[in-house]
Amino acid sequence: MAKRSKAREGSPWTGLWAVVFKEMADHLTSARMLILQALILVTAVGTVYAATSNLRDTVAQDRFLLLKLFTTAQQPLPAFVGFLGFLVPLVAIALAFDAINGEFNQRTMARLLAQPIYRDALLFGKFLAGLFTLALVLTTIWLLIVGMGILGLGVPPGGEEVARSLWFLALTVFYGGVWLALALVFSITFRQPATAALASIAVWLFFTVFWGIIADLLAQFLRPVRVGLPIEFLAQAQMALMLSRISPNTLYSEAILAMLNPAVRSLGFVLPVQLDGAILGAPLPLDQSLALIWPHLTGLVAVTILLFALGYVLFQRQEIRA
Amino acid sequence: MADDVVLESHGLTKHYNGFVAVDNLDLTVRRGEVFGLLGPNGAGKTTTILMLLGLTEPTAGSVRVLGLDPVRQPLSVKTHVGYLPESLGFYDGLTAYENLIYTARLNGLRRDEAQERIASALAQVGLGEVADKRVATFSRGMRQRLGVADVLIKRPQLIIMDEPTQGLDPEAARDFLGIIRRLKADGITILLSSHLLHQVQAVCDRVGLFHRGRMVLEGTVDELARRVLGGAYRIQVEAEGGVGVEDALRRIRGVVNVTCPGRNLYELEAEDDLRPEAARTVVEAGGRLLSLKVELPSLDDVYARYFEKEEKHG
Numbered sequence: 031m032a033k034r035s036k037a038r039e040g041s042p043w044t045g046l047w048a049v050v051f052k053e054m055a056d057h058l059t060s061a062r063m064l065i066l067q068a069l070i071l072v073t074a075v076g077t078v079y080a081a082t083s084n085l086r087d088t089v090a091q092d093r094f095l096l097l098k099l100f101t102t103a104q105q106p107l108p109a110f111v112g113f114l115g116f117l118v119p120l121v122a123i124a125l126a127f128d129a130i131n132g133e134f135n136q137r138t139m140a141r142l143l144a145q146p147i148y149r150d151a152l153l154f155g156k157f158l159a160g161l162f163t164l165a166l167v168l169t170t171i172w173l174l175i176v177g178m179g180i181l182g183l184g185v186p187p188g189g190e191e192v193a194r195s196l197w198f199l200a201l202t203v204f205y206g207g208v209w210l211a212l213a214l215v216f217s218i219t220f221r222q223p224a225t226a227a228l229a230s231i232a233v234w235l236f237f238t239v240f241w242g243i244i245a246d247l248l249a250q251f252l253r254p255v256r257v258g259l260p261i262e263f264l265a266q267a268q269m270a271l272m273l274s275r276i277s278p279n280t281l282y283s284e285a286i287l288a289m290l291n292p293a294v295r296s297l298g299f300v301l302p303v304q305l306d307g308a309i310l311g312a313p314l315p316l317d318q319s320l321a322l323i324w325p326h327l328t329g330l331v332a333v334t335i336l337l338f339a340l341g342y343v344l345f346q347r348q349e350i351r352a
Numbered sequence: 353m354a355d356d357v358v359l360e361s362h363g364l365t366k367h368y369n370g371f372v373a374v375d376n377l378d379l380t381v382r383r384g385e386v387f388g389l390l391g392p393n394g395a396g397k398t399t400t401i402l403m404l405l406g407l408t409e410p411t412a413g414s415v416r417v418l419g420l421d422p423v424r425q426p427l428s429v430k431t432h433v434g435y436l437p438e439s440l441g442f443y444d445g446l447t448a449y450e451n452l453i454y455t456a457r458l459n460g461l462r463r464d465e466a467q468e469r470i471a472s473a474l475a476q477v478g479l480g481e482v483a484d485k486r487v488a489t490f491s492r493g494m495r496q497r498l499g500v501a502d503v504l505i506k507r508p509q510l511i512i513m514d515e516p517t518q519g520l521d522p523e524a525a526r527d528f529l530g531i532i533r534r535l536k537a538d539g540i541t542i543l544l545s546s547h548l549l550h551q552v553q554a555v556c557d558r559v560g561l562f563h564r565g566r567m568v569l570e571g572t573v574d575e576l577a578r579r580v581l582g583g584a585y586r587i588q589v590e591a592e593g594g595v596g597v598e599d600a601l602r603r604i605r606g607v608v609n610v611t612c613p614g615r616n617l618y619e620l621e622a623e624d625d626l627r628p629e630a631a632r633t634v635v636e637a638g639g640r641l642l643s644l645k646v647e648l649p650s651l652d653d654v655y656a657r658y659f660e661k662e663e664k665h666g
Contacts, residue, residue, distance in 0.1 A: 040427040048457035137441025141502065143407055144435035145458040146427040349368075350407055351398065 038148075045147030049155025050162065057125060057163040066121045067167055073113045074171045075178070080104035082182035093313065096187035096195060097290045099179045110175070111286055115279060116238065118202055121167070122209035123230040125160040128223035129214055130345060135223070140350055153345050157214055157338060164206045172199050190316055197320070198289045204330045205282040209234065211337035218344045237277040245273035268299060275326075278333060285326035288319050297322060356383040357416075358510050358541045359404065364413035366399050373399040375565040377413070381510075381543055386536050388552045389545040390651065391562030397545035398438060400562075401514050404543075405435055418509060431459065434503030438514040440495060444488035448479060448498055451487060452505060459506050466505070473504040477531060493524030500531055511535065513544040517551050529555050549651035561655060569658060577649030578623060580658045586647040587620040589630050594639025604629050616642070 057063050081102035085095060092098060103109040130153070133139040142152065172195065180186060187195075212233060216226040249270035255262040274280045288294045292313030314322070359381040366374040374396040381387045389397045402408040404415055406422030406429055415422055422429045442451045449470060456466035474480045477497040482490070490498065496516065503511055516532070517525040532542060532555050546552045553559070553573050561569040561576070569576055591597055601618055602610045606629075609621040620630060627644050634641045 037424075039425045044427060045458045045460070048454065048460075052454050052457070136443065137437075137439040138443060140407075140435070140437035141440065141442075141455075141499070142458070144405060144430055144437070145455060146430040146460070146506075147458055148427070350402070 040148075042148045042150035043154070044151060045145065046151040046155045046158075049147075049152055050159045053156055053159030054163055057159060058166075062124055063121075063163070063167075066117075066124055070113075070117055070121070070167065070171055071174075073117065074110060074175055077104075077107055077110040077113060078175050078178050079182075080107050081109070082178065085183060093188070094191055094194075094292060095183055095185050096176065096179055096191040097198075097292075099175060099183075100195070100198065101290050111283075111290065114202060115283055116234075118164070118168075118206045119209040119234045119238075119279075122160065122164060122206040123213040123227065123234065125163060126156070126210045126213035127217050127227040127230055129156045129160070130217045131221050131223050131226060132217070134221060143350055149345055150342070153214070153342060154338075157210060160210045160214075161203065161207055164210065165203045168199055168202055168206075172196075193316055194289050194292070194319070197316075198286050201282065201285050201289060201323075201327065201330070204327065204334065205278060207334040208278045208330055208337065211334045211341065215337055215341040215344065218341050218348065237279050241277040241279075242274055245276075246270050248273055264299065271298060275329070278330060281326045281329050285323040285330075288323045292316075292319060294319070294322070297326075357381070358383050358418060359543065360416045361400075361404070362414050364400070364403060364415060365411050366396075366403060366408065367411045368399075372565050374403070374410075377565075377567055379560065379567065381541060383541055384536070384539060385557040386532065386542045386544070386555050388556035388559040389543065389562060389567075390547070390549055390552065390559050390655070391545075392547050395547075395562040396565040397562055398514055401435075401512050401543075401545060404512060405429065405433065431506060432509050434506060434508035434511040436496075436499045436503055436511065436513040436516055438518070440499045442487040442490075442495065442498060442502075445486065447484050447486050448474065448490070448501075449483040451498070452502055455502050456505050461505070469505050469507070470501075473501040476504060476534075477501045478527075491524075493520050493527065496520060496524070496528060497531065500535075508540065510541045510543065513542065515546055515548075516544055517546065517548055525551055549655060553651045559651065561658065563659070563662075568662075569654075573649065573651060573654075576651070576654050580654045580661075581621070581649055585620075585622045585625055585649065587622055587625075587627060587630055588643075588645040588647065589618040589620065589634060590616055590642040590644075591618065591634045591639040592616050592642060594634060594637040597634055597637045597639050600633045600637045601630060604633055 078099055081099050081104060084102050084104045085092070085098055100111050101109045103112065128135075130139075133142060143149065176187065176192075176195070209230070213226065213230040216229045217223070220226040220229065249266050253262070253266040253269045255266055275284070284297045288297060293311050295308070295314055357380060359379065361377055361379045364374060364377040364379070365372070377396075377400060379400075389400065391397055399408065403410045404417055404422060406426035409423060417429050418432055420429050442448075443454075446454075452470045452473070453466060456470060461469065470483075471480070474483050477500050479494065479497055479501060482494070487495070487498065500511075513532075517528055520528060529551065532544070535542060536555075544552060544556070556573065558570070558572055559576065560567045569580070571579070589601065598610055598612060598618060601607060601620060604620075604622075604626060606623045606626055607620050608623065611619045613619055620626065625646055627646055631641055631644055
């Protein structure tokens with residue numbers, strides 16, 4: 031029929047910004063976010079304070095003091111990046127686990143979709159609002175840490191240091207995007223927000239705790255060491271590493287390691303022959319570090335896009351009758 | 353298509369996993385009228401409404417709302433058509449005003465225009481005083497009225513209401529019907545669905561009775577009553593004495609049937625309100641008229657009688 035041949039009218043993004051602003055306002059005033067923000071803030075202040083007192087003795091010897099602020103651990107406190115590895119998924123999940131099912135439960139969905147917007151705008155608006163909120167929180171904390179660093183150490187950061195720490199910030203936001211998209215998918219699949227939250231946390235736990243173990247076991251199965259040749263051990267270790275990179279946690283921690291520690295030259299295995307002529311401990315330039323983590327960054331973004339696309343398809347097919 | 357047709361559907365059909373929710377529906381609603389889609393729960397009313405708004409895709413058939421196709425032009429349709437859903441919810445943590453501001457933004461209104469429209473919409477439904485109260489504190493009736501204000505923000509030509517009086521106490525329901533009448537007076541066309549026949553019969557210009565996905569009867573309440581009940585009016589006469597009163601009553605023009613449910617009682621089914629004629633007939637036959645009552649036809653009767661007949665035949 032003639033009507034089928036016509037595309038639907040208007041832009042799918044009509045009303046997008048209305049959704050983004052409303053959702054961000056909700057996030058920034060919700061008790062849930064205030065608690066998590068406070069938690070990150072306390073962590074940041076605590077770890078950076080510890081790192082500052084640790085670094086004071088070696089101020090003169092280090093070119094990358096600002097970066098050390100994020101990575102220096104002071105027993106019994108782990109480094110700030112260690113905390114971020116699990117706080118960011120938590121915040122991202124908290125931002126999205128009731129995004130769609132919450133509208134159904136509040137019975138606002140029918141009224142919302144009766145407005146002149148497409149579902150695209152609603153879903154993408156909610157995702158963007160979560161991402162912006164996350165970016166806002168992380169940027170605030172980043173600025174706070176840089177400020178504390180300058181005050182505590184008395185050394186202004188150099189241009190490359192700032193650039194590297196900004197990349198670190200961007201990586202952290204992208205990492206959060208993965209969990210945001212995951213929680214969004216579960217908020218579409220499950221009608222109960224509690225179920226969606228638990229499912230998201232289960233996936234996160236699986237990748238944080240179990241995936242490393244499973245990757246090792248799988249590698250032993252796929253690349254068994256039969257004779258005991260070094261090449262067999264190497265193949266097994268490489269397989270384990272490849273498998274472990276399926277987890278966004280591994281991608282993120284490897285990427286920020288390379289970004290915050292310029293001395294890291296490779297994220298895989300390096301044989302002594304390959305290091306011939308290298309000056310160990312000499313920092314890589316920023317573009318080389320970027321080249322090193324580029325696959326990780328694209329991997330994180332790709333997972334986010336895939337998850338969002340899945341959520342998009344599920345949401346478009348959902349009947350709005352409860 | 354005639355200019356005054358606001359909404360039109362031809363052969364509209366919807367299947368849900370093999371279940372036929374709406375079956376070959378032809379519907380026409382004209383400008384300025386209040387049309388009632390009536391029927392029991394599960395008859396396909398809500399599905400029909402969702403298809404009219406483009407919120408669910410029809411399996412077959414076509415719909416035109418204000419001359420637009422809701423499947424391909426949903427944004428234009430939803431700009432001009434207000435929808436008051438059956439399960440109506442608001443963001444409880446926000447005030448009435450904040451809830452409406454969100455709607456206004458989604459409709460792309462500028463801030464000053466939005467403020468003006470919200471103020472007038474809230475005043476129209478009598479919620480001007482509580483604009484800055486959180487919706488969590490609102491009663492069911494207030495929420496329903498806020499729903500109308502929410503719809504009025506887009507200055508709609510057509511409002512579709514799904515079970516608008518369900519769950520309201522009698523007073524709130526009466527208030528709400530008053531709001532519907534005022535909207536009609538403002539020239540807005542209204543399509544409403546309900547299973548509470550007696551409530552909406554008072555406001556509907558025309559009704560369509562739904563049963564298992566089909567519209568089985570359509571017309572004004574009087575028309576339907578005449579068609580289904582035979583006579584649309586039921587007149588009770590209590591009279592003492594007289595000769596051949598029953599036969600005399602039967603001879604009045606417009607009387608369809610006369611029964612004697614008790615001593616000195618006569619029940620007339622008539623096409624019109626024939627109380628004066630009935631009184632005169634009783635007196636002329638030498639009887640003493642004790643009382644005279646007319647029972648207006650009710651949609652409940654129409655509905656019950658219709659399906660009684662259907663079951664006998666089918």
